[in-house]
Every structure is written in structure tokens, then in C-alpha cells.
Amino acid sequence: MKNILKIDKIEKYYGSKSSLTKAIDNISFEVSEGEFVAIMGASGSGKTTLLNCISTIDKVTSGHIYVDGMDITKLKGNDLNKFRREKLGFIFQDFNLLDTLTAYENIALALSIQNKSYKEIEKSIQDVSVKLNIQDVLAKYPYQMSGGQKQRVASARAIITKPSLVLADEPTGALDSKSAKMLLESFQYLNESLQTTILMVTHDSFSASYASRVIFIKDGKLFHEIRKGNASRKEFFDQIIDVVTLLGGDLNEVL
Amino acid sequence: MKFYKLSFKNIQKCFKDYAIYFFTLILGVAIFYVFNAIDSQTVLLNTQSYVYELIKMMANMLSGVSVFVSVVLGFLIIYASRFLIKRRHKEFGIYMLLGMSKRKISMILFFETLFIGILSLGVGLILGVVLSQFMSILVANMFEADMTNFTFIVSKSAIVKTLIYFGIMYFLVMIFNTISISKCKLIDLLHSEKKSEQVKLKNPILCIFLFLIAVAMLSYAYYCVTIGVKDLYYAYEIFIPIGLGCLATFLIFFSLSGLLLRIFMSMKGLYYRGLNSFTLRQISSKVNTTVFSMTIICLMLFLTICVFSTSLSLKNSLTQNLEELTPVDVSISKRRNFDDTALEDGWSLGQIEDSQKTIPESFHEMNFDYQSYFDDIFEFNVYAFSGITVAETLGDAYNDIVELYPFLQYDSVEEFVSLSDYNRLAKMYGLDEVSLRDNEYAIVADYDQWIAIRNDGLKANTPLVLNGKSYYPNREKCTYGFMDIASNHINVGFFVVPDEALEDAVLYRSLMVANYKGSTDAEKEHIEKIVHDLEDNPYAMSSTLSISTKLTIYAASVGLGAMVTFIGLYLGLIFLISSAAILALKELSESTDNKERFQMLRNLGADEKMINKALFNQILIFFLCPLLLACIHSIFGILFCNYLLESMGTTQLLTSIFTTAGFLIIIYGGYFLITYFCSKNIIKER
Numbered sequence: 050m051k052n053i054l055k056i057d058k059i060e061k062y063y064g065s066k067s068s069l070t071k072a073i074d075n076i077s078f079e080v081s082e083g084e085f086v087a088i089m090g091a092s093g094s095g096k097t098t099l100l101n102c103i104s105t106i107d108k109v110t111s112g113h114i115y116v117d118g119m120d121i122t123k124l125k126g127n128d129l130n131k132f133r134r135e136k137l138g139f140i141f142q143d144f145n146l147l148d149t150l151t152a153y154e155n156i157a158l159a160l161s162i163q164n165k166s167y168k169e170i171e172k173s174i175q176d177v178s179v180k181l182n183i184q185d186v187l188a189k190y191p192y193q194m195s196g197g198q199k200q201r202v203a204s205a206r207a208i209i210t211k212p213s214l215v216l217a218d219e220p221t222g223a224l225d226s227k228s229a230k231m232l233l234e235s236f237q238y239l240n241e242s243l244q245t246t247i248l249m250v251t252h253d254s255f256s257a258s259y260a261s262r263v264i265f266i267k268d269g270k271l272f273h274e275i276r277k278g279n280a281s282r283k284e285f286f287d288q289i290i291d292v293v294t295l296l297g298g299d300l301n302e303v304l
Numbered sequence: 305m306k307f308y309k310l311s312f313k314n315i316q317k318c319f320k321d322y323a324i325y326f327f328t329l330i331l332g333v334a335i336f337y338v339f340n341a342i343d344s345q346t347v348l349l350n351t352q353s354y355v356y357e358l359i360k361m362m363a364n365m366l367s368g369v370s371v372f373v374s375v376v377l378g379f380l381i382i383y384a385s386r387f388l389i390k391r392r393h394k395e396f397g398i399y400m401l402l403g404m405s406k407r408k409i410s411m412i413l414f415f416e417t418l419f420i421g422i423l424s425l426g427v428g429l430i431l432g433v434v435l436s437q438f439m440s441i442l443v444a445n446m447f448e449a450d451m452t453n454f455t456f457i458v459s460k461s462a463i464v465k466t467l468i469y470f471g472i473m474y475f476l477v478m479i480f481n482t483i484s485i486s487k488c489k490l491i492d493l494l495h496s497e498k499k500s501e502q503v504k505l506k507n508p509i510l511c512i513f514l515f516l517i518a519v520a521m522l523s524y525a526y527y528c529v530t531i532g533v534k535d536l537y538y539a540y541e542i543f544i545p546i547g548l549g550c551l552a553t554f555l556i557f558f559s560l561s562g563l564l565l566r567i568f569m570s571m572k573g574l575y576y577r578g579l580n581s582f583t584l585r586q587i588s589s590k591v592n593t594t595v596f597s598m599t600i601i602c603l604m605l606f607l608t609i610c611v612f613s614t615s616l617s618l619k620n621s622l623t624q625n626l627e628e629l630t631p632v633d634v635s636i637s638k639r640r641n642f643d644d645t646a647l648e649d650g651w652s653l654g655q656i657e658d659s660q661k662t663i664p665e666s667f668h669e670m671n672f673d674y675q676s677y678f679d680d681i682f683e684f685n686v687y688a689f690s691g692i693t694v695a696e697t698l699g700d701a702y703n704d705i706v707e708l709y710p711f712l713q714y715d716s717v718e719e720f721v722s723l724s725d726y727n728r729l730a731k732m733y734g735l736d737e738v739s740l741r742d743n744e745y746a747i748v749a750d751y752d753q754w755i756a757i758r759n760d761g762l763k764a765n766t767p768l769v770l771n772g773k774s775y776y777p778n779r780e781k782c783t784y785g786f787m788d789i790a791s792n793h794i795n796v797g798f799f800v801v802p803d804e805a806l807e808d809a810v811l812y813r814s815l816m817v818a819n820y821k822g823s824t825d826a827e828k829e830h831i832e833k834i835v836h837d838l839e840d841n842p843y844a845m846s847s848t849l850s851i852s853t854k855l856t857i858y859a860a861s862v863g864l865g866a867m868v869t870f871i872g873l874y875l876g877l878i879f880l881i882s883s884a885a886i887l888a889l890k891e892l893s894e895s896t897d898n899k900e901r902f903q904m905l906r907n908l909g910a911d912e913k914m915i916n917k918a919l920f921n922q923i924l925i926f927f928l929c930p931l932l933l934a935c936i937h938s939i940f941g942i943l944f945c946n947y948l949l950e951s952m953g954t955t956q957l958l959t960s961i962f963t964t965a966g967f968l969i970i971i972y973g974g975y976f977l978i979t980y981f982c983s984k985n986i987i988k989e990r
Contacts, residue, residue: 106907127911134909145904149585157576162910167572206908 052115053213053246054080054103059112061098061269072098073109074269080214085240085247087260089289091296095269096250097218103248104137104216105129117213134163138207138215142222144199146191152202153187159206177205180243181235197228201235208245215239217249221256233259254293258286265292272296311415314395318388324892324978325384326424328885332377332878333428337459337466338436339366339874344459345440355447358863362870369871370469373878378473380882384889385417385477389484391893396485397493410482417481421474429466433458446866506562515563518555525549529944553933554599561591579910579918586898586922591929594890598930601883605934605972608879609964610941615872616960618949619865622791626861630789630854631733633819633828634678634835637788638663639848640685641811654846663816666849670841677831678818682732684725686787686798687809688717689770697799698757699766705757712757719798720809721748721787726800732817735785738800744778745805748785749797755782758797770805787815789852791861829855876967883930884975891923895983902987919983927976931968 061073072095080086090096101107103114105121114121116136124132138159139145146155153174160170178184181201186194194202200220207215217236221229237259239245249260257263259282265272273292277285319326343363389396396409437456525545565588568575575581591598642651642659658666663683667674675681695702695714706714721729726748727737738746745768749755762777769775786795820831832855838844839851902915910918946957 104907127913130906130909130911132909133907137909139907145907147582147585147901147904149589149901150581154576154581154585158579158582158905159908161576161578161581162905162908162914164578167576170576171572 051082052079053082053084053117054248055113055115056103057113057115059099059102059109059114061095061102061107062110071269073102075112076266076269076271077112078264078271078274080246080248082246083240083244084262085236085260086249087257087263088248088250088266089252089254089257089263089293090266090272091252094266096252096266098269099266100216100218100248100250103214104139105133135210136213138210138212140200140203140207140215140217140220142219144191144196144203144223146199146203146206148191151188151190152183152194152198155191155202156187156206156209159210163210173209174205177209180238181205195228196224197231200224200228200232204232204235204239208239208243213246215245215247217247219251220249221251221253226255229253229256254286254289257289258282263289263292265296267296308415311412311419314412315416315419322388322889322892324885324888324975324982325388326420327978328384328881328888329381329420329424330428330431331881332380333425333466333470334432334435335874335877335881336370336373336377336469337429337432337462338439339870340370340465341432341436341457341459341462342366342439342443342870344461345436345443345457355859355863358447358859358866359443362863362867365867366870366874367465369874370465373874374469374473376878376882378476380885381473381477382480383886385481386484387889387893389413389481391896393488393493396488397490400490400493406486406488410485413481413485414478417474417478421470425467425470429463432462432466436462443866446869447862506559508562508566511559511562511566514555515559518552518559521548521552522556525552526940529940530947533944533947549937550599550603553602553937554595556933557591557595557598557602557929561588561595564588579905579914582901582905583918583922583925586901587925590890590894590926597886597890601886602930602934602937604879604883605931606937606941608876608883609934609938609968610945611872611879612876612964612967613938613942613957613960614945614949615868615876616963617957619869620960621949622861622865622868625792626858629786629791629793630857632680632789632817632854633832634817634851634853635789636663636816636818636849636851638666638814638850640813642848651848652846655848658847663814663849666843666847669843669847670838672834672838672841674818677821677834679821680732681816681818682728683814683816684721684729685811686813686815687720687722687806688812689720689809692718692768692770694718697766697768698761700764701760701766705760709753709757717812719812720806721798721800722803722806723800724803726785726787729787729817730785733785736783738778738783740778740800740802742802743773743775744802745775746778746800747782747797748787748795748800749782750784750786750793750795751797752793754796758782768799768801770801771808773805775801775805789817789854789857791857876964877971880968880971881975884927884972887927887930888975888979891926891979892982892986895986898983899987915987916984919987920980923976923980923983927972927979931972 056076056078058075058077059073060071060075063070063072074095076095076099088096088099098107102109103116103121105124109122112122116132119132121129121132146152147158150158156174156177157170160173165173174187178187181204183198183201183205186198186202189198191199191202200223204215204220207217220236221232224232233256236247236249240247240261247260249256251257260277262274262276264274273295275285275288275292280288340363343359399409399412400406436459440457525548528545528548529542565584568580568584575584638659640659640662642656644656646656646659647653661669664674693715694712697718698705698714702714705712723738723740729735730737738748740746747758747762749758759781762782763780765776767774767776782797783800786793787798788795820828822828822831832853835851835853836856898919902919905915905918942957942961
């Protein structure tokens with residue numbers, strides 16, 4: 050399988066020399082095409098920093114990140130925007146939909162920024178809205194939708210550009226358990242049927258159990274990694290809980 | 305931390321975002337000072353005494369206008385501060401959550417207003433003092449005064465006045481802030497940012513309906529002030545088109561905000577290109593929530609444009625004809641030969657008795673030896689015929705003319721001058737002489753509207769019967785000319801007839817024109833002063849004698865012109881900065897919200913170029929909306945003003961429109977650019 054994401058010994062420091070915080074301390078891993086990877090860790094473990102570095106919202110202190118074989122730590126200015134536009138799809142905890150636009154227009158925006166023609170845009174949105182079951186809300190504004198619907202619209206926006214990698218930052222964080230389950234099932238569907246590569250940051254074991262691989266981070270370092278393999282979701286969930294218990298600390302408290 | 309420290313920190317923090325608000329306050333203070341300092345500024349100018357009188361009068365007018373200006377500025381300041389408080393609800397919510405009392409929050413606001421007030425007053429006054437020196441140069445230039453004595457002046461009275469007026473305004477703002485804070489609930493304060501915007505698309509059919517109504521109302525209002533202007537008999541009727549215009553402006557913004565978006569949304573290829581959908585939605589939601597302010601801004605811009613261009617052109621036309629219209633230094637007119645019926649018209653017995661005396665006799669009564677002061681003296685009589693009124697002389701054209709102009713005075717007596725007298729006068733004035741055959745008459749006039757009226761009568765070859773003999777027009781139109789010196793073309797027409805036709809005419813008034821004896825300006829001014837003092841002579845008070853001099857006419861025209869220009873400039877500038885400031889504040893405060901939206905666009909991968917373009921378009925359209933409608937209004941507004949001022953000549957209108965456009969581009973455009981760059985700074989990636 051082709052490598053979509055390769056993280057090579059990255060470090061990210063905050064603060065001055067006198068009070069140095071190592072948010073990421075020498076992490077390396079790879080993600081192959083079609084994988085659904087969850088990154089778990091307690092708050093403050095550096096998982097969001099990691100995601101920010103991959104999404105080029107933040108810069109690494111040292112090390113390299115390759116997406117599709119391209120070193121994105123070297124990108125600057127409009128190349129960065131071009132990279133985000135063409136290679137990445139984002140899903141945020143607080144949805145990040147534009148409240149002045151309808152669901153349809155929010156999804157369309159991702160394509161119109163790439164100067165796709167209106168015909169293409171319309172066709173793509175038809176396709177993706179069926180897959181994510183959001184045909185009924187396309188004409189609605191964000192304030193008229195439920196959290197689950199909003200997050201599925203955000204997901205549609207993230208995958209409609211056919212990105213190499215979809216980055217999801219605590220996507221279920223603001224959802225109730227039913228909506229969260231529906232969203233995660235959508236992710237699973239996208240991953241299994243459409244071969245979408247997903248990298249999801251979460252501190253919720255239930256969400257993580259939908260992934261095919263879970264990477265654990267503690268204090269900016271890689272702590273452990275488990276693969277689902279042929280296990281059922283329930284078995285995988287139990288494995289995750291075991292590791293979380295091992296991790297200890299505050300991650301237990303959030304459960 | 306002490307409150308004032310907190311206040312100070314707050315100001316420092318938002319200084320960058322609200323720089324435009326400070327900037328506007330400073331400009332407001334400076335303009336206020338400059339226009340109120342005019343009289344102190346000009347004390348030292350080396351000029352004639354009447355100029356001081358004029359400047360004093362102008363200063364009085366300007367200080368009256370200042371009250372109005374301070375009301376406008378007061379509204380601007382209260383609007384702006386209400387706006388800034390709204391933006392900071394969350395911050396106040398946190399203070400209250402931490403246990404701060406409302407009274408203390410009010411104190412923080414009080415100190416903030418105080419800091420802002422002191423800062424803006426200080427800087428504004430310094431700027432004002434500097435600018436008012438240029439103002440002196442402008443005033444001196446207008447009155448052709450000598451600048452040799454010019455020194456740097458600071459007007460204490462204007463400073464005190466500015467401090468008092470703005471002090472009251474800031475005080476009102478403080479009260480207003482306190483009230484608005486005491487009304488707030490903690491829950492609303494904390495959640496004010498969370499309230500996501502509810503986008504409501506208005507019913508398109510209703511919008512189209514309202515839009516059509518608005519267009520119809522506007523068309524009617526436009527019609528009223530241009531083509532239909534002749535149907536406006538009474539002054540109050542002008543309020544109908546004005547009211548309709550205001551209402552229609554509101555309806556147009558109301559309906560257009562819903563309609564335009566619909567139209568663009570249906571143009572899918574355009575709508576879904578780049579960030580267009582985002583930009584259009586932004587604008588539409590903004591116009592949607594600011595229909596009322598948009599209307600006010602549009603109307604203020606409309607006033608600005610009209611006031612600027614009309615006052616500038618009025619000033620030009622007031623002074624351009626003076627040279628030609630005052631060919632002699634002095635003209636003395638005396639109503640003669642009153643009969644007893646004059647008593648009913650309000651003349652006193654003394655005046656009736658005095659009307660038997662000639663002008664030289666009157667001068668003698670006042671011990672004024674006119675021959676030693678006047679040169680080139682020419683005295684002649686003006687006659688009338690009983691029963692010959694304007695209505696009579698219009699002949700068959702009368703009925704048509706009455707229909708067109710029902711409110712002119714058709715029963716006033718026509719004046720007659722003999723051919724030989726007029727030609728001598730014309731020679732002196734440098735006007736064309738008239739030649740008549742035995743049975744001909746001519747009408748001399750220079751008032752365009754009246755020339756048109758009288759030409760109709762002349763074209764109809766209306767005969768004039770004097771002492772049983774008929775006279776006919778010497779040509780089909782009036783002869784250009786006048787006999788009394790005046791500041792503009794106000795001669796509605798008098799008749800020139802062969803000398804023998806006046807044999808049995810009634811003496812109506814006497815006229816004497818002359819130049820001053822003297823070769824230098826000083827000598828002439830000396831005589832002017834003596835002539836001027838004649839008006840205070842007790843005899844002159846009970847006489848029908850009236851004296852006009854070239855210098856007083858000049859002074860009145862220049863003074864009126866200057867007054868109109870300064871008031872126009874004053875109001876125009878204040879309106880312009882107020883409306884631009886409201887727009888800029890609105891836009892900037894929303895840029896803080898937009899920061900997140902633009903960051904989202906970046907995450908989606910939009911280029912900086914795309915984002916900047918979207919921001920630019922958004923602000924440009926927001927600024928252009930009220931301006932465009934205001935420009936359309938102004939076309940008709942200026943046409944209407946033009947009609948009112950028609951008699952004064954309008955050749956300079958184009959220049960003044962260009963000057964207005966220049967002002968508009970510099971100030972309004974300046975605000976636009978500042979807004980754009982500030983917004984760009986706010987949404988910049990951290």
C-alpha cells in the first residue's frame with residue numbers, strides 16, 4: 050500500500066529557552082492509503098498540536114512531514130493554501146461551517162475555491178449528499194440543523210474535493226452519543242467504500258474503536274499503537290480501554 | 305487593578321480596531337474649531353471695515369449652524385459608542401461573573417469615555433488650530449484682503465466653545481452608557497457572541513412588490529422636483545417629494561438586499577465562482593441588518609452632494625456678474641409724486657410730502673453737497689401710466705402666461721423711460737443703445753424668466769396705447785439692459801419709448817447715477833463712507849430716497865457667497881465624515897467576527913489573493929450601495945436647486961460638481977481605503 054502520510058522525527062517546542070515545553074517530542078509514524086487512524090491522548094498530550102502541524106496550520110520545530118511524498122514543512126505562502134485546498138479535508142469539533150451560507154453553499158465553497166465549474170459542483174454535491182444522507186438539509190442554514198447534521202455537512206465539505214487525507218479534530222466532541230455514532234458510521238463507510246484516508250484525533254475510546262488503527266500519545270511522545278485487524282469493534286474497544294487504563298492519568302477521568 | 309488602569313488598557317487594546325472612530329472624532333473636533341474660529345482668525349486681516357461686518361455676520365450664522373452640527377456629531381458619537389459597547393458585551397459579562405458590580409463597569413466606561421474625550425479633544429484642537437491658519441488664508445482670499453499682518457492665531461473663544469459642546473456630547477454618552485449597562489442581563493452578556501446569525505431570506509414577491517412601489521414613489525418624487533416643479537405653488541409642497549424620497553430610499557434598501565441576492569443566486573455560474581457566494585452572502589446579511597442606517601447614510605450623502613455643489617456654484621454665480629452689473633459707483637433712486645392713496649399702501653404722510661422733492665433737493669435737506677463728491681452725474685425720471693400694468697402689456701399672451709406662472713405680480717405698474725434718457729444711460733453703462741421709430745417701443749430687461757415671459761407678448765406684436773396713440777414692439781424680443789445697479793440680473797423689464805410719448809405721463813420715480821470723485825481707492829472709500837452715513841441722517845429716514853453703492857453691493861454679494869460656501873463646506877464635511885464613519889465602524893466591528901470566517905476559508909485552502917479580493921469587494925460594495933443611490937438622488941436634487949437659483953446664472957455648475965466629486969473621492973474614498981486596510985489587518989493570519 051502506498052504511503053499517504055509519513056511523519057519523520059518531528060518536534061514542536063513552545064516557549065523560550067528558560068521554560069521550554071515540548072508539545073511534540075520526536076514522533077514518527079506512517080499512514081497508508083485507505084487507512085482510518087485514530088490518535089488518542091489526554092488533553093495536553095500534544096495530539097492537537099500534531100494535527101495542526103500536519104494540517105500546516107502550525108509549523109514544526111524540526112523534522113519532516115510528507116504528504117503524498119511531498120515535504121509540507123518546506124511549503125510557504127500560497128503553496129500552503131494550494132496544498133490545503135487540494136490534498137487535505139478538514140473536520141473540526143465545532144463544525145466550522147459558515148453561518149451565512151446554506152449547507153449546499155458551504156459544501157460548494159470547497160469546490161468553487163478550486164475554480165470548478167458549477168455543473169461539476171452540482172454533480173459532486175448530489176453524489177456526496179446521498180452518501181452522507183444529507184439531501185434533506187442541503188437548503189438549510191447551519192442554525193437550522195442539528196449538531197449531527199452539521200458535522201455530516203462538514204464531512205461532506207471535507208471529502209468533496211477528493212483529498213488525499215481527511216483530518217478530523219475531535220469530530221464527535223460536540224455531538225450527543227446517537228449523532229456521534231451516526232457520524233462515525235459515516236466515517237467507516239467513507240473509509241471502507243470510498244477508500245478515504247482518515248486521520249482522527251480524539252480522546253474518546255468509543256470514537257477511536259471505529260478506526261482501523263489507534264495511536265496513543267503521551268507527553269508529546271508515541272506511547273503505543275494497536276491495530277484492529279480482524280477483531281470486532283467491541284473487542285477492539287476493549288483493547289483500547291486496556292491501553293487507556295495503562296496510560297492512566299486524566300484520560301481515565303474523561304471516560 | 306484600578307479601574308482607570310483597566311480602562312486605559314482597554315483603550316490601548318482596541319485602539320487599532322477603532323482607530324477610525326478616534327480619527328473621526330478628531331476630525332469632528334477640528335472642523336468644529338475651524339469654523340467657529342473664523343471671526344477671531346480674521347481680526348488681523350488688513351481690509352475694509354465692511355468686510356469685518358460681513359465676517360462677523362458669517363461667524364454668527366456659522367455658530368448657529370454649529371448647534372445643528374453638534375446634534376449630528378452627538379448622534380454619531382452615541383451611535384458609535386453604543387456599537388462599541390455591544391461588541392464588548394462578553395468582556396463585561398466576564399467582569400460581572402467575577403463579581404464586579406454594574407456601577408463599577410459603568411465607572412470603567414466612564415473613564416474610557418473620559419480618556420477618549422480628552423485625547424480626541426486635545427489632538428482635534430491642535431489639528432484645528434493648524435487648519436484654521438489655512439482657513440484664514442481662504443477667508444482673506446475670498447474677501448481679497450491683505451495678508452501682510454497675518455500671524456499665527458489661537459482662538460480662545462472657539463476653544464472654549466468646542467470644549468463645552470463636546471463636553472456636553474461626551475457627558476451624554478456617559479449617561480447613555482450607564483443606562484445601557486444597567487439594563488443588561490448577565491446571561492445575555494455572556495451569550496451575546498454565541499447567538500449565531502439567523503439568515504432570513506425575504507419573500508421575493510414581497511420584495512419585488514416593494515421595490516416597484518419604491519421605484520414608482522421615487523419616479524414621482526423626481527418628477528415633482530424637475531418636470532413638475534412648476535406645479536409646486538407653496539413652499540410646504542416640497543415636503544411631499546422629500547418625504548416620498550426618504551421612504552422610497554428605505555424601501556429600496558429593504559427590498560434590494562433580498563432581491564439582489566436572489567438574482568445573483570440564480571446566476572449559478574457566477575455565484576459559485578471562487579468566493580463569490582461568500583462575499584454576496586456577507587454583503588446581503590450586512591445590508592439586511594443595516595437597512596435603516598443605510599437609508600440615513602444615503603440621505604446624508606445626498607445632502608452632502610447637493611449642499612456642496614449648489615453652494616459652490618451659488619458662490620460663483622453670486623460674484624461673477626458684479627463687474628458688469630455695477631458700472632457706476634452709486635445710484636440713488638427716489639419714488640416720486642405720491643398721491644393720497646399711497647397712505648393706504650403704508651407710506652407715511654412725511655414720505656408722501658417728501659416725494660414732491662427732487663433728488664438734489666433731498667441732498668440739500670441733508671446738507672450733502674453731492675456735486676463736490678460725485679462725478680459723471682446723470683439724473684433722469686421714470687414715468688408711469690395709470691392703468692398700464694404687466695397684465696396689460698402682455699397682450700394676448702397673458703392668458704397662456706398666467707397658466708404657466710400663476711403667482712407673478714401681474715398688477716404691478718410698468719415703468720417708462722424716454723429714449724434719449726435711456727440711450728444716455730446705456731452709453732454710460734456700456735450697454736447697447738436702443739433705436740426706435742415714432743410708433744415703436746422697446747422693453748429692456750435682464751431677468752431670464754421675465755425676458756421669456758415678455759418675449760411672448762412682443763412676439764404677438766402687442767400694441768401699447770399711450771395717450772391714444774398705438775406703439776408696437778421694435779423687435780420680437782427684449783433688449784438686454786437695466787437702470788438700477790444690482791448684484792444680479794433682477795430687472796424684470798421697463799419700457800423705452802420715444803420722448804414725445806411721455807408728455808402726459810405721470811412722474812413715477814427719479815434716478816441719479818454717478819461715479820465718485822477721486823482717483824485712488826482711499827479717496828473713493830472716503831466718499832463711500834460719507835454716502836453710507838447719509839442713511840443715518842434723520843431726513844433720510846422719513847424719505848423715499850434709497851441709495852445703492854457699488855461697494856455695498858459687492859460686499860453683500862461676496863459676503864453672501866462666502867457665507868453660503870462656508871456653511872456648505874461645514875455641513876458637507878460633517879455629513880460626509882459622519883456617514884463614512886458609520887459605514888467604516890460597522891465594517892470594522894464585523895471584521896472581528898469575520899476573522900473566524902476568513903480563517904475557515906484559509907483552512908479550506910483559499911489563497912490570500914482570493915481572500916483579499918473577497919474582502920475588498922465586500923467593503924467596496926458596502927460603501928458603494930448608499931453612494932450610488934445618493935448620486936441618483938443628487939442628479940435630481942441639483943436640478944431642483946438649479947431651478948431655484950436659475951436667475952443667478954448656472955454656468956459654474958459643472959466646476960462645482962467636479963469639486964464636490966473631488967471632496968467625495970478624497971474623504972469617502974479615504975475612509976474606504978482605511979477601512980479596507982484595517983480589516984485586512986484584522987483578518988490577517990496570526
